[in-house]
Amino acid sequence: MFLSLDIETYSDVDLTKCGVYAYADSPNFTILLLAYAFGDEETQIVDLACGEQLPREVLDALTDESVIKTAFNAMFERTCLSRYLGIHLSPAFWQCTAVQAAMLALPLSLEGVGEVLNIERKKLKEGGDLVRYFSIPCKPTQTNGGRKRNLPEHAPDKWALFKSYCVRDVDAEREIRQKLRNFPIPDLEMELYRLDQEINDRGILVDRDLVSCAVECDLRYTESATAQAYELTGLNNPNSVAQIKKWLSGRGVEVESLDKKAVKGLMPEVDGEVLEVLKLRLLMAKTSVKKYEAIERSVCSDGRVHGLLQFYGANRTGRWAGRLVQVQNLPQNHLPDLELARNLIKQSRFEDVELLFDSTPGVLSELIRTAFVPRLGTRFIVADFSAIEARVLAWLSGEKWRLNVFSSHGKIYEASASAMFGVPIEEIGKGSSLRQKGKIAELALGYGGSVGALTSMGALDMGLTEEELPSLVNQWRRANPHITKFWWDVDAAAIAAVCEKKETAVGRVGFSYKSGILFVTLPSGRKLPYIKPRMAINKFGREGLTYEGIGESKKWLRIETYGPKLVENIVQATSRDLLALAMLRLRSHGFAIVMHVHDEAVLEVSEGQSSVGEICKIMAEAPGWAAGLPLRADGYECGFYKKD
Known part of the structure; x- marks a missing residue:
């Protein structure tokens, strides 16, 4: 039995900036409307804001293990209902239609999925205005009598439409689920979804003293740096790009951009007050206070931040996506005495930080990770896979010399340089130029990258010349013939599956076409979907594979792909499966x-x-389908989160 649900809520906390856990944690949170439908029955609406009560059958069903509760983005309904009812609703008996849609690489929004699937009962477009009217605080005005919140009696017609909107969301979710009935969420992925929900429910403790002191330190530093810049330039607003450009121009320095890269490139060419102003601009740009502010906004009354990760957020590979604080791109830490810096900030000894360290903004940036701490009586153990993508790529392509490296000493940069340049590995030290070339080649070229990939990975900044780059690409590909062949075998297999409608395979990876979708079957058995694939002329001027999906613009459009890009998806998706297990x-x-x-x-x-x-040891256990893959995990203990 399915119970389909949708709720409309009110809170004075910003949902988009703070997440559902902090949103529902507010004392002013409440549920306004609840629409529900059992099985194929007609959708019902409960007007809680106007005094109606949840029916007993709904209350019983919410805790009944035999009833599967389903919603689009079910974490929202489950978290809000848990808070509203004062009980913890286990994720074990919930299904998320958004996850089911994401597993077919469909958009992450109810409206977006409805449009792509062209359902009859699409989400009502008036919903956004209604949510803004009833679900968030309003600005007090003379016209509205100075009220800070709109209630049903303030706009009965809008309230009636709001109820229809809530009902329509349930109907849209049910229709989407019906359309996707031939593509159910596999049992293993359901178990992973439940694990994901448990992790988000558990959350992670925050050192609130460190966070508040870091914000204060940043504020003081910014004020001081701005004052220095004002004194040097005499400008009304030394943070203004236009004003700084004009100021520089008056001193014979013409610049098109003042981003970090441009400023760094300009600094060796100038001196005096111009150099000082550019240094200040670089330091002010380095501040990472926004991360601290995101932590402050998102932390709940239990002192923990919840909901940092979204299951299947990267729907091309199935990897998790970061939310709120974006923990997937936290700055690394390289300070020699991280604990000292941390203690100085917590004690508000900001002058000592400036005295002992090169850059206050740099210190704050490196301390962001350390804002996450274990609860009393525990410590963090952090463990990660070593060079997981490189290992998976070598395993899938059958590049044996690389597998031998990973099964023994694991020095892939040195071994790559040795294979590329024919120099014994013993002669390639950690600081040698050959190791640097091996490292940049490894980081940039595994997925078909060429000169452009080397450049974007910083090859020129490492001292390599533009003339060296083409030969570096060729040397890496010659040293890795099985990987290079794997790219184009995958390309051919995918095209054959689409054009000839037949099942193909390259080693452990399968390709098939069904219901207008190209499916790539990973070694784990999970399938990556490419919707409505067809051949078209690509950016290289030749015929290649395209499909429909969410592009970089976040819009649904036709996307080009080819062998190396497919291999990147396959490797990253397989790495995700290994972490998940x-x-x-x-x-x-x-x-x-x-x-x-x-x-x-x-x-x-x-x-x-x-x-x-x-x-x-637990991390490095290879599942049965990954026989022959040399997994390795490294780890460390810490009293606050950091990068060892």
């Missing part, structure tokens, strides 16, 4: 995961229990 194993051993980032899991472990070695 590792986290399930960790959970089965009783460990509490509080966060995971890329290929790394962060666990909150009681003092005196377990060890880094045990965690890494």
